[in-house]
Amino acid sequence: MSIQITIDGMEINTEEGRTLVEVAAENGVYIPTLCYLRNQSCLGTCRVCAVRVNGNISAGCTVRVGKDMVVEVNSAEVADMRKAIVEMLFAEGNHNCPSCEKSGRCQLQAVGYEVGMTVARFPYRFEKRPPEFAAGKIWLERDRCIFCQRCVNLMRDAASGKKIFSISNRGHRARIEIDVGLADAMPPEQVKQAVDLCPVGAILEKRIGYDEPIGQRKYEVHSLRERTLNTEGASS
Amino acid sequence: MKTQTSPPQTASHELPATPPPASLLAARAGKIKMATISLCGCWGCTLSILDCDERILGLLDKVTITRSSLTDIKRIAERCTIGFIEGGVANEENIETLEHFRANCDILIAVGACAVWGGVPAMRNLVELKDCLAQAYLHSPTAVAGAKPVIPFHPEIPRITAKVYPCHEVVKIDYFIPGCPPSGDAVFKVLDDLANGRPFDLPSSINRYD
Incomplete structure (x- = not known):
C-alpha cells in the first residue's frame, strides 16, 4: 500500500512495510548501519542506525515504515546518540587501525568517519x-x-x-x-x-595480509555514505 | 644540591642567547603563539606539520611556533594559544610535561593515535608491565650476547607508568585529530581554522584513523 512518511521534515511517498534505512537511503538520507545487510533478515545487534520513530528511539534497520510515520535522523541529539554507540564499540575492543589488515575496508572504521568520531568519550578498555x-x-x-x-x-x-x-x-x-x-x-x-x-x-x-595499497582500499575508492546512498559509480 | 647520581645539567633554553632583532620581534608580536610537544610517540605527527608543505608559509604569517618537538626546549617559556600534542602518556615525565602544557596553553589538541587513545605504545596495556620490561630487556632476541641483562632503573630516567594513557585521561583536551599519523591536510585544516578564528571541524573526507 502506498503511504507517506516524514524524515527530518521531508515528506516521502513509499510502500508500507519496507525497511526504514532503505527508504531513507533511496531518498538521499544516510542512516549509518553496521550489522545490517541488504536483502538479508535484519540482525538489529549493533544499534548504530538508531533514529527516532514517532517519538521513540529505534534501530532503523528493524523498523518497517507505516502510514504517517514521523522519523528524526539528523537532529543533534539523535546524531550524537549514534556517535556515542560507535564510540562505545571502539572503546570496548582493541581497534588499532594502523596495524589492522582490514583498515580502509572496515565498515566500523567507515562508520566512524561518517559519524565524525575523532575520539571515544568512554574509557578505552584494552580487553x-x-x-x-x-x-x-x-x-x-x-x-x-x-x-x-x-x-x-x-x-x-x-x-x-x-x-x-x-x-x-x-x-x-x-x-x-x-x-x-x-x-x-x-x-x-x-x-x-x-x-x-x-x-x-x-x-x-591466513597467509593474506595487507593486499590492497593505501588509497585503493574499498572505502577510500567510495565512501560508505556513497555506497549506502547508491551514488553513481558506488555500490554496497 | 646535585648528587653524584644526578650530574648538573643545563637545558638549552637556559643557555645565554643573542636576542632576536627588534624587527623580528615586532613581526612576531601580533601572531598567534603555538607550541608542540611530543610525549610517548614516534614524532610522525610532528612531521605531518611539515606535510602541510608550502601551505605552512601562509600559516606562519598568522602563527609563530614558540617551541616544537624539533628543538630541545624542555618547557614553554610563555603562554600559548594553541598547544599541539603528539604521543600518549607512558611515564612520569610525560605527565609533568602535559600538565605544564595544559596550564600554559589556551587550546590543547591531541594529535595522532597515541595522543588520542594510546596508539601503538598502548599495545603494552594488554600485558603486565613486568612482563613487558622482561621481554624488552631480559629476553630480547636482540640482546648482546654475554652481556648481563639489566632493566634500566635510575633517578635520571623517568619512571614508567603501569599503563599507557590517552592525553585526555590526564588533562582536559579540547580537540582531537586522529590518524597514524594524520595527513598534512588534516593537520593544516585544523590549524588554519583555529588560526583564522573558525571552529574546529574535521570532515569525514580527511578524518582517518590509520
Missing part, C-alpha cells in the same frame, strides 16, 4: 581476548569483534547446514568462536565470503 589460530584457513582477531553476529547467522556449512561461527559466554566475557572442523571444510570462496562479511578485522584469511 584481553586471545586470537584463535586453530583453523587452517581462517584466524580470529577476537579483540576486534563487535558481536554483530553476521557470521554467526549467515555462514553455514554447505553439507550439514550447521553454523560455523558462534559466540561463547556473555557480557564482557563474550568471545567469537569458530568450529575448526567445519571451518577447515570451507571452500576458498566461502572463506573469502566470511572475511568480507565481517564488518571489522576479526575474521581474517
Whole structure:
C-alpha cells in the first residue's frame, strides 16, 4: 500500500512495510548501519542506525515504515546518540587501525568517519581476548569483534547446514568462536565470503595480509555514505 | 644540591642567547603563539606539520611556533594559544610535561593515535608491565650476547607508568585529530581554522584513523 512518511521534515511517498534505512537511503538520507545487510533478515545487534520513530528511539534497520510515520535522523541529539554507540564499540575492543589488515575496508572504521568520531568519550578498555589460530584457513582477531553476529547467522556449512561461527559466554566475557572442523571444510570462496562479511578485522584469511595499497582500499575508492546512498559509480 | 647520581645539567633554553632583532620581534608580536610537544610517540605527527608543505608559509604569517618537538626546549617559556600534542602518556615525565602544557596553553589538541587513545605504545596495556620490561630487556632476541641483562632503573630516567594513557585521561583536551599519523591536510585544516578564528571541524573526507 502506498503511504507517506516524514524524515527530518521531508515528506516521502513509499510502500508500507519496507525497511526504514532503505527508504531513507533511496531518498538521499544516510542512516549509518553496521550489522545490517541488504536483502538479508535484519540482525538489529549493533544499534548504530538508531533514529527516532514517532517519538521513540529505534534501530532503523528493524523498523518497517507505516502510514504517517514521523522519523528524526539528523537532529543533534539523535546524531550524537549514534556517535556515542560507535564510540562505545571502539572503546570496548582493541581497534588499532594502523596495524589492522582490514583498515580502509572496515565498515566500523567507515562508520566512524561518517559519524565524525575523532575520539571515544568512554574509557578505552584494552580487553584481553586471545586470537584463535586453530583453523587452517581462517584466524580470529577476537579483540576486534563487535558481536554483530553476521557470521554467526549467515555462514553455514554447505553439507550439514550447521553454523560455523558462534559466540561463547556473555557480557564482557563474550568471545567469537569458530568450529575448526567445519571451518577447515570451507571452500576458498566461502572463506573469502566470511572475511568480507565481517564488518571489522576479526575474521581474517591466513597467509593474506595487507593486499590492497593505501588509497585503493574499498572505502577510500567510495565512501560508505556513497555506497549506502547508491551514488553513481558506488555500490554496497 | 646535585648528587653524584644526578650530574648538573643545563637545558638549552637556559643557555645565554643573542636576542632576536627588534624587527623580528615586532613581526612576531601580533601572531598567534603555538607550541608542540611530543610525549610517548614516534614524532610522525610532528612531521605531518611539515606535510602541510608550502601551505605552512601562509600559516606562519598568522602563527609563530614558540617551541616544537624539533628543538630541545624542555618547557614553554610563555603562554600559548594553541598547544599541539603528539604521543600518549607512558611515564612520569610525560605527565609533568602535559600538565605544564595544559596550564600554559589556551587550546590543547591531541594529535595522532597515541595522543588520542594510546596508539601503538598502548599495545603494552594488554600485558603486565613486568612482563613487558622482561621481554624488552631480559629476553630480547636482540640482546648482546654475554652481556648481563639489566632493566634500566635510575633517578635520571623517568619512571614508567603501569599503563599507557590517552592525553585526555590526564588533562582536559579540547580537540582531537586522529590518524597514524594524520595527513598534512588534516593537520593544516585544523590549524588554519583555529588560526583564522573558525571552529574546529574535521570532515569525514580527511578524518582517518590509520
